[in-house]
Amino acid sequence: MPDFISHNISTINFILINIALGLSIYLTLATGLLSLANAGFMAIGAYTAAIIATKTDLPLGIGLALAILLGTLVALPFGLVVLRLRDVYLAIATLGFGEIVRILALNGDKLVRGITGDEELVIFAGAEGITLPYTSPEMILGLPDTTWPILIYDLALVYILATLYRSRYGRIQAAIRLDESAAATLGIDVVRYKLLAFVLGAAIAAGAGALSTPIVRVIDPRNYVFSRAVDILAFAVLGGMTHWVGPIVGATMLTSLPEVLRFLQERRDVVNGLIIMLAIIYLPRGLVDPRFWGGWWRRRPRLRPQKVEGPAEVEARPKAYE
Amino acid sequence: MEQLPQQLINGIWQGAALALFAMGYTLVFGVLDIINLAHGATYMWGAFFAFVCITRLDWPLWAAIPAAMIGAGLLAVVLDRLAFKPLRTLTSGGLVLWVGFIVLLLGLIGAWSPGLKWTLTLSGAAIMLGGIVQDYAAIRPLRVRHVPHLAPMISSIGASIILISLAQGIFGAQVSRFPPDIFPSKPYTLPGNAVIAPIQLLVLGIALALMVVLHLLIARTQMGRAIRGIAWSERTARLLGINVDLVVAQTFFLSGALAGAAGVLLGLAFNRLDPFMGNEVELAGLTVIIVGGMGSIGGAAVAAFLVGMLRVLSVGYIDSSFRDAFVFALLILVLLVRPSGIFGRGSSVRA
Amino acid sequence: MSEAEQRAAAVKAAPMLKIESITRFFGGLAALDRVSFEVERGKIYGLIGPNGAGKTTLINIISGLMLPTSGRVLLENKLISGLPPHQVAAAGVGRTFQNIRLFTDLTVLENVMVGNHLRQGGSLIGTVLRLPRSRREERETREEALRLLRSLRMAHLAGIEAGALSYGDQRRVEIARALALEPRVLLLDEPAAGMNSAETDQLAEFLLELRESGLTLLVIEHDMDLIMRISDRVVVLNFGRKIAEGPPELVRNDAQVIEAYLGEEV
Numbered sequence: 001m002p003d004f005i006s007h008n009i010s011t012i013n014f015i016l017i018n019i020a021l022g023l024s025i026y027l028t029l030a031t032g033l034l035s036l037a038n039a040g041f042m043a044i045g046a047y048t049a050a051i052i053a054t055k056t057d058l059p060l061g062i063g064l065a066l067a068i069l070l071g072t073l074v075a076l077p078f079g080l081v082v083l084r085l086r087d088v089y090l091a092i093a094t095l096g097f098g099e100i101v102r103i104l105a106l107n108g109d110k111l112v113r114g115i116t117g118d119e120e121l122v123i124f125a126g127a128e129g130i131t132l133p134y135t136s137p138e139m140i141l142g143l144p145d146t147t148w149p150i151l152i153y154d155l156a157l158v159y160i161l162a163t164l165y166r167s168r169y170g171r172i173q174a175a176i177r178l179d180e181s182a183a184a185t186l187g188i189d190v191v192r193y194k195l196l197a198f199v200l201g202a203a204i205a206a207g208a209g210a211l212s213t214p215i216v217r218v219i220d221p222r223n224y225v226f227s228r229a230v231d232i233l234a235f236a237v238l239g240g241m242t243h244w245v246g247p248i249v250g251a252t253m254l255t256s257l258p259e260v261l262r263f264l265q266e267r268r269d270v271v272n273g274l275i276i277m278l279a280i281i282y283l284p285r286g287l288v289d290p291r292f293w294g295g296w297w298r299r300r301p302r303l304r305p306q307k308v309e310g311p312a313e314v315e316a317r318p319k320a321y322e
Numbered sequence: 323m324e325q326l327p328q329q330l331i332n333g334i335w336q337g338a339a340l341a342l343f344a345m346g347y348t349l350v351f352g353v354l355d356i357i358n359l360a361h362g363a364t365y366m367w368g369a370f371f372a373f374v375c376i377t378r379l380d381w382p383l384w385a386a387i388p389a390a391m392i393g394a395g396l397l398a399v400v401l402d403r404l405a406f407k408p409l410r411t412l413t414s415g416g417l418v419l420w421v422g423f424i425v426l427l428l429g430l431i432g433a434w435s436p437g438l439k440w441t442l443t444l445s446g447a448a449i450m451l452g453g454i455v456q457d458y459a460a461i462r463p464l465r466v467r468h469v470p471h472l473a474p475m476i477s478s479i480g481a482s483i484i485l486i487s488l489a490q491g492i493f494g495a496q497v498s499r500f501p502p503d504i505f506p507s508k509p510y511t512l513p514g515n516a517v518i519a520p521i522q523l524l525v526l527g528i529a530l531a532l533m534v535v536l537h538l539l540i541a542r543t544q545m546g547r548a549i550r551g552i553a554w555s556e557r558t559a560r561l562l563g564i565n566v567d568l569v570v571a572q573t574f575f576l577s578g579a580l581a582g583a584a585g586v587l588l589g590l591a592f593n594r595l596d597p598f599m600g601n602e603v604e605l606a607g608l609t610v611i612i613v614g615g616m617g618s619i620g621g622a623a624v625a626a627f628l629v630g631m632l633r634v635l636s637v638g639y640i641d642s643s644f645r646d647a648f649v650f651a652l653l654i655l656v657l658l659v660r661p662s663g664i665f666g667r668g669s670s671v672r673a
Numbered sequence: 674m675s676e677a678e679q680r681a682a683a684v685k686a687a688p689m690l691k692i693e694s695i696t697r698f699f700g701g702l703a704a705l706d707r708v709s710f711e712v713e714r715g716k717i718y719g720l721i722g723p724n725g726a727g728k729t730t731l732i733n734i735i736s737g738l739m740l741p742t743s744g745r746v747l748l749e750n751k752l753i754s755g756l757p758p759h760q761v762a763a764a765g766v767g768r769t770f771q772n773i774r775l776f777t778d779l780t781v782l783e784n785v786m787v788g789n790h791l792r793q794g795g796s797l798i799g800t801v802l803r804l805p806r807s808r809r810e811e812r813e814t815r816e817e818a819l820r821l822l823r824s825l826r827m828a829h830l831a832g833i834e835a836g837a838l839s840y841g842d843q844r845r846v847e848i849a850r851a852l853a854l855e856p857r858v859l860l861l862d863e864p865a866a867g868m869n870s871a872e873t874d875q876l877a878e879f880l881l882e883l884r885e886s887g888l889t890l891l892v893i894e895h896d897m898d899l900i901m902r903i904s905d906r907v908v909v910l911n912f913g914r915k916i917a918e919g920p921p922e923l924v925r926n927d928a929q930v931i932e933a934y935l936g937e938e939v
Contacts, residue, residue, distance in 0.1 A: 087472060103643060103644065103647050110641070163801055178776040184738070188787070
C-alpha cells in the first residue's frame with residue numbers, strides 16, 4: 001500500500017484537487033445552473049495563494065483563507081448580476097468571466113505597473129507564470145505534507161455538502177433544479193438560493209486553486225482556460241449532478257483514466273469531450289443516480305410506481321411562464 | 323496609434339465578418355432555442371477546410387471559399403445529429419451514428435499502424451453515413467425525450483472540445499498561414515489617410531453579399547418560411563405539415579456555412595489559423611447575439627458592427643490585451659440593463 | 674376602539690382577494706381586459722370560461738408569475754401585484770398548476786416539506802454545524818409534513834417518488850404541497866382534470882372541508898357539475914372579459930354565459 005501511494009502520489013494529488021473542483025460545480029448544477037466560471041475562480045485562488053507564498057512568509061493556511069475570501073467577494077456581485085437571468089445567459093456570462101480572469105492574470109503586471117508607476121514590479125509574471133520554489137515534501141503518516149491539506153479540505157467539503165444535501169437546502173436546490181417557477185410559488189426566493197450555490201461553489205473552487213499551488217508549483221494563465229472549465233464540468237456530468245457522490249466518482253475516474261489509457265494521452269480532450277457527450281445523451285443522470293441506486297441499498301422495500309395515467313408526463317412543460 | 327478613420331474602416335470589415343458568425347449562431351437559437359457552443363469550433367474548421375483546399379489541393383481561392391462553407395455546413399449538420407438530435411428523439415439510426423463516430427475517433431486518435439488507422443477512420447465514417455441515412459428515414463423514434471434544459475449546452479461543449487482537439491492533432495497547435503501570394507496585398511488609400519487592403523475589401527464584400535443572401539433566403543423562400551414557422555412554434559409547424567427534421571438540418575447547414583465563411587474570411591484577413599481561433603470569436607459572437615436580441619438575425623447583424631467597432635477601438639486606443647475585457651464589459655452591461663438585447667423585443671423574464 | 678383595533682377591523686372587513694381592473698396584453702392581444710372582482714373570506718369562488726378566456730393568465734398574475742399590463746391585486750388590502758412570486762407566496766397565496774408541476778424526483782414527503790420550508794428557520798451555518806436547533810427544526814418540519822399528509826389521508830404515499838404516482842394522486846399531492854405553505858388563499862387550476870367521477874366526488878368533499886377550515890379558494894374548473902356544487906360564487910370570463918358574476922344558480926341561467934358556452938359542453 002505505501003508503495004502504491006508513493007508511486008502514484010501525483011495522480012492521487014490531482015484526483016483530490018479535482019474532487020474539490022467537481023464538488024464546486026456540482027453545487028451549481030444541482031441547483032439547475034450551468035456555470036463555467038469555476039476555472040476562473042480556481043485561478044483567483046491559485047494566484048492569491050501563489051502571491052502570498054512568493055511575496056510573504058505567511059503559511060499556506062493564510063493563502064487558503066484569503067483565496068476563499070477573495071473568491072467569495074468576487075462571486076457575490078458577479079452572481080447578483082448574472083443569476084437573475086435565464087440559464088443560457090448565465091453560461092455565456094460565466095464563459096466570459098473565465099476569459100477575463102485569464103486576461104487579467106496575463107496582463108496583471110501591466111495594470112499594477114500602471115497604477116503604482118513601478119516599472120520593475122513583477123507579481124503575476126504574465127504568460128511565464130509564478131513559479132514556487134521546490135521543497136522536498138516531508139512524509140507525515142505515509143502521505144506527503146502537500147497531500148494532507150487537500151485531503152482534509154476534501155473531507156471537510158464532503159461533510160458540509162452531505163449535511164446540506166440532507167437538509168432543507170438540499171430539498172430547495174432540487175426543487176429549483178426541477179421546476180423553478182413552481183418552487184417560487186412555494187415561497188422559495190430562487191435568486192437567493194441560486195446565489196448561495198454559486199458563491200459557495202466559487203469559494204470551494206478558489207480554495208481548491210489555493211491548495212493546488214504547492215503541487216503544480218507553476219501557476220500560469222494557461223492552466224485555467226476554457227478546457228479546464230470543461231474538465232471540471234466533465235467530472236460532474238459523468239458522475240452525476242444530483243448527488244454529491246457523483247462528482248467524486250467522476251473526478252476520480254476521469255483523473256485516473258489517462259493513466260490507464262496511456263495510448264490516448266495525446267488527445268485527452270477528445271476522450272473528455274466524448275465522455276461528456278455520451279454521458280449527457282445516454283446517461284443524463286450520471287453514474288451516481290440516487291433514484292437508480294437508491295432501490296439497491298435502501299432497506300425498506302420501495303413501492304414501485306403504478307403506471308401514470310393521463311397526459312401528465314407526456315405533455316411538455318412550457319419553456320417559460322408565457 | 324492610428325487615427326480614427328482607419329479604426330472605423332477596420333471596425334466595419336471585422337464587424338461584417340463577425341456578423342456572419344453571429345447570424346449563424348442566432349439562427350440556431352431562434353429555431354431550436356439552444357446555444358450551440360460548438361459554433362466557434364465549426365468556424366475554425368471552416369477556416370482549415372479552406373486551408374487544406376488551397377495548400378494541399380492547390381485550389382484557387384474562389385473555389386476554396388464555397389468549398390469551406392459547404393464543408394462547415396455539413397459539419398454542423400452532423401454535429402446536430404450527434405449532439406442535439408439524440409436529446410430530442412432517440413432513433414436506432416442515431417445509435418448507429420454514434421457507434422460510427424466512436425470508431426472514427428478511435429481511428430483518428432489511437433496510435434495504430436497506418437493501415438488500421440485508415441480502416442478504422444473510413445469505416446467509422448461509413449457507419450456514420452449509414453446512421454444518418456437511417457436516422458433520417460426513421461418514422462417512429464425509439465423515444466421522445468425531455469432532457470434537462472442544460473443538456474444541449476453541455477453536449478455542445480463536449481462536441482466543441484472534440485473538434486478543437488482533433489484539429490490540434492491534425493494541423494498542430496501552432497499557427498498555420500495561407501501562402502502570402504494568395505491575394506494582392508497592395509493597400510488602397512482612402513480619404514483621411516486610411517488604407518484598406520484588397521483582402522479586407524473582399525471580406526467586406528463577401529460578408530455583405532452573404533448577409534443579403536441570408537435575408538432573402540429567410541424572408542422570401544419556402545425554406546425560410548418553414549424556418550420562421552418552426553422558430554415561432556414547432557408544434558404548429560408540424561401540424562401544418564412542415565418536415566421539421568429536414569428544416570432543422572437546413573438550419574444547421576446555413577448556420578455552419580455562415581460560420582465557415584466567417585472563419586475563412588477572418589483567417590485570410592489576419593492570415594493566421596490555429597485550432598483555438600474559435601474561442602476568440604466565441605465570446606464576441608455571444609455578445610453580439612445578446613446585444614442584438616437572442617434569435618434576431620437583423621439585430622445580430624447590426625450588433626456585430628457595434629462589437630467589431632468596440633474591439634477595434636479598444637485595441638487602437640487602449641490596449642490590445644484588454645480587447646476581450648471590453649467586449650465582456652459590454653456583455654455584462656447589456657445583460658444588466660436590457661437582457662432582451664438592444665434590438666430584441668422586450669420580454670418579461672422573471673425568477 | 675383603539676387605532677390598532679380599528680385597523681384590524683378594517684382588514685377583517687376587507688375582501689380576502691381583490692382583483693382591480695387587471696389587463697394583460699400578449700403582443701397586441703388582450704388576454705385579460707379590465708377584469709375586476711372580489712373574493713370573500715372563507716368562500717369558494719369558481720372561475721369558469723371557455724378555453725382561452727384568460728383564466729390561467731389571471732391565476733398566473735395573482736401568484737406573481739406574470740406581471741399585469743395594468744391593474745392591481747390586493748390581498749386583505751395589501752398590494753401584492755408586482756411582488757416576485759416567492760413574496761406573494763409568503764404573503765399567503767398558494768396555488769397548483771393546470772399541468773401538475775410536482776418535483777418529480779423528490780418523494781411526496783419531500784415535496785410537502787419544500788412547501789413547508791418558509792416555516793423552517795435555521796441558518797446555513799447552523800445546518801452545517803448540525804446545531805441542535807437546526808436538527809430540531811428539520812425533525813419538526815418532517816413531522817408537520819407527515820401530520821398534514823395524514824390529515825389528508827395520504828400518509829401511505831409519503832415515501833413514494835412524486836413522479837411515480839397516479840394522476841389523481843399527483844393532483845392531490847400538489848394540493849397538499851400548496852397547503853403546507855399554510856396559505857390564506859388557495860388558487861387551484863383545474864384540480865379535477867383527468868379525474869374519474871369517484872375521484873371528483875372525493876375532491877369536492879375535500880374542497881368543502883378546506884372551506885370549513887377557513888381557507889379561501891379560487892378554483893378554475895371545466896367540470897360544471899363540480900363548480901356548481903362547491904362554489905359560493907362564480908365568475909365567468911370570456912375573451913379576457915368578465916361577462917358574469919354571481920351565485921351558481923344565477924350564473925347557470927345567464928344568457929351571456931350560455932352564449933359563451935354555446936358549442937361547448939356545459
